[in-house]
Amino acid sequence: MNAVQLSPPTGPVRATIPLASSKSESNRALIIDALTDFRCELQNLSTARDTQTMIRLLKSTDSTADVLDAGTTMRFLTAYFATTGQQKTMTGTPRMCERPIGILVDALRTLGADITYLNNEGYPPLQLNGFRAADTNRVSIRGDVSSQYISALLMIAPRLPQGLTLELTGAIGSRPYIEMTLEQMRYFGADVQADWEAKTITVASKPYTPKPYAIESDWSGASYWYSVLALAEDETAEIELLGLKAKSLQGDSAIVEIMRSLGVESLFNETGVRLTKGQTATTLAWDFTDCPDLAQTVAVCAAMKGVTLTLTGVESLKIKETDRIAALQAELQKIGAELVETEPNHRYEVRQLSAAPQSPATIDTYDDHRMAMAFSPVALRQEIIIEEPGVVAKSYPSFWDDMARVVTVSSLGQSEKQASI
Numbered sequence: 001m002n003a004v005q006l007s008p009p010t011g012p013v014r015a016t017i018p019l020a021s022s023k024s025e026s027n028r029a030l031i032i033d034a035l036t037d038f039r040c041e042l043q044n045l046s047t048a049r050d051t052q053t054m055i056r057l058l059k060s061t062d063s064t065a066d067v068l069d070a071g072t073t074m075r076f077l078t079a080y081f082a083t084t085g086q087q088k089t090m091t092g093t094p095r096m097c098e099r100p101i102g103i104l105v106d107a108l109r110t111l112g113a114d115i116t117y118l119n120n121e122g123y124p125p126l127q128l129n130g131f132r133a134a135d136t137n138r139v140s141i142r143g144d145v146s147s148q149y150i151s152a153l154l155m156i157a158p159r160l161p162q163g164l165t166l167e168l169t170g171a172i173g174s175r176p177y178i179e180m181t182l183e184q185m186r187y188f189g190a191d192v193q194a195d196w197e198a199k200t201i202t203v204a205s206k207p208y209t210p211k212p213y214a215i216e217s218d219w220s221g222a223s224y225w226y227s228v229l230a231l232a233e234d235e236t237a238e239i240e241l242l243g244l245k246a247k248s249l250q251g252d253s254a255i256v257e258i259m260r261s262l263g264v265e266s267l268f269n270e271t272g273v274r275l276t277k278g279q280t281a282t283t284l285a286w287d288f289t290d291c292p293d294l295a296q297t298v299a300v301c302a303a304m305k306g307v308t309l310t311l312t313g314v315e316s317l318k319i320k321e322t323d324r325i326a327a328l329q330a331e332l333q334k335i336g337a338e339l340v341e342t343e344p345n346h347r348y349e350v351r352q353l354s355a356a357p358q359s360p361a362t363i364d365t366y367d368d369h370r371m372a373m374a375f376s377p378v379a380l381r382q383e384i385i386i387e388e389p390g391v392v393a394k395s396y397p398s399f400w401d402d403m404a405r406v407v408t409v410s411s412l413g414q415s416e417k418q419a420s421i
């Protein structure tokens with residue numbers, strides 16, 4: 001399948017969406033499970049490719065671990081294999097080999113891991129050559145590039161002979177993901193202390209306790225449904241999202257508050273959350289430091305609703321599955337909006353363009369699941385074509401099946417695509 005064409009709903013928007021479960025929670029639980037010799041009973045593990053890759057690589061005895069395009073899988077497994085003394089080559093897609101890992105490698109070397117770069121210094125592929133615990137258990141690490149390095153180190157820390165003290169330097173991005181790591185570690189009996197004022201996290205040397213653990217639905221995946229509801233023209237629209245909790249470990253549950261300004265009300269119940277239409281603001285400013293994966297969803301939704309959106313805290317978007325700032329700048333134009341940098345590298349604004357949008361707009365997805373999913377809700381208002389729809393498998397393989405509950409989803413082969421352009 002080369003593309004999908006999405007067409008607006010022909011009747012009322014009413015759907016119950018099962019959602020995928022969280023790949024972030026799943027991948028943490030899997031590392032902790034591996035550190036208990038697989039004695040935890042993990043329930044509701046994600047079907048996301050990133051999680052399926054983690055499961056496969058944890059079981060594999062191959063000397064090469066190819067993580068494909070999964071950032072957490074690369075970072076968490078590098079720390080796990082390195083400190084458990086497994087000799088592995090860590091590699092991934094060409095884009096993965098452009099995503100930095102030097103900060104994690106430096107920290108692991110300080111703790112006693114022998115790691116060499118096979119190609120470019122600071123980037124995968126890596127060769128893990130073994131582990132001899134160093135005398136120190138203190139590591140200083142930057143917090144402003146990726147929280148995944150910090151989560152990776154924290155999870156293996158209970159296994160280190162002296163535990164670990166992490167001193168975080170600079171700004172801390174994606175902090176809720178670090179908190180998610182700490183909460184899951186505590187659940188499995190780890191002794192962890194975080195002092196956010198002093199920017200220090202201490203983990204005692206102490207084995208995890210194996211226990212059953214159920215993974216929540218994915219709030220990042222839920223964000224696309226908030227955007228669907230926000231863009232539905234039917235004032236009676238209602239969407240039920242299953243398996244979400246009001247009090248979540250996932251920082252992307254911030255979508256509840258963000259989308260209140262974009263006209264979505266959330267009502268939690270025993271099975272999840274019900275979304276209904278509310279009032280929309282004319283402007284919105286949001287700092288995405290804690291929830292970078294929501295930026296694309298909110299940018300597209302604001303663009304379609306004509307809400308002037310100011311985004312800050314989006315520095316890390318340039319080193320994700322693609323340069324998400326550049327990708328948004330190119331693709332928002334096609335739906336009649338622009339993403340303007342108003343303070344170099346720091347502040348951006350989504351504004352309306354006077355030029356008419358493409359009809360139907362054909363959205364390139366840049367090997368990025370979130371580009372495909374963030375632009376799909378546009379279909380509530382106009383036809384849209386999404387290129388390479390298979391990209392969604394990274395986090396939400398059933399996304400198109402779920403989407404077909406509210407809009408018409410048709411597959412386009414190469415020849416049909418030519419005809420529709």
Ligand SMILES: O=C(O)C1=C[C@@H](OP(=O)(O)O)[C@@H](O)[C@H](O)C1
Pocket residue numbers: 023024025072145146147148151173174177292293316
């Ligand atoms: O720890 C995690 O599960 C994640 C952390 C975030 O990455 P950064 O810490 O690199 O921002 C997020 O973007 C990613 O999708 C998942």
Ligand SMILES: C=C(OP(=O)(O)O)C(=O)O
Pocket residue numbers: 069070071072073293320321370395
């Ligand atoms: C950035 C993401 O994932 P990762 O960094 O784990 O590849 C994402 O899912 O949006």
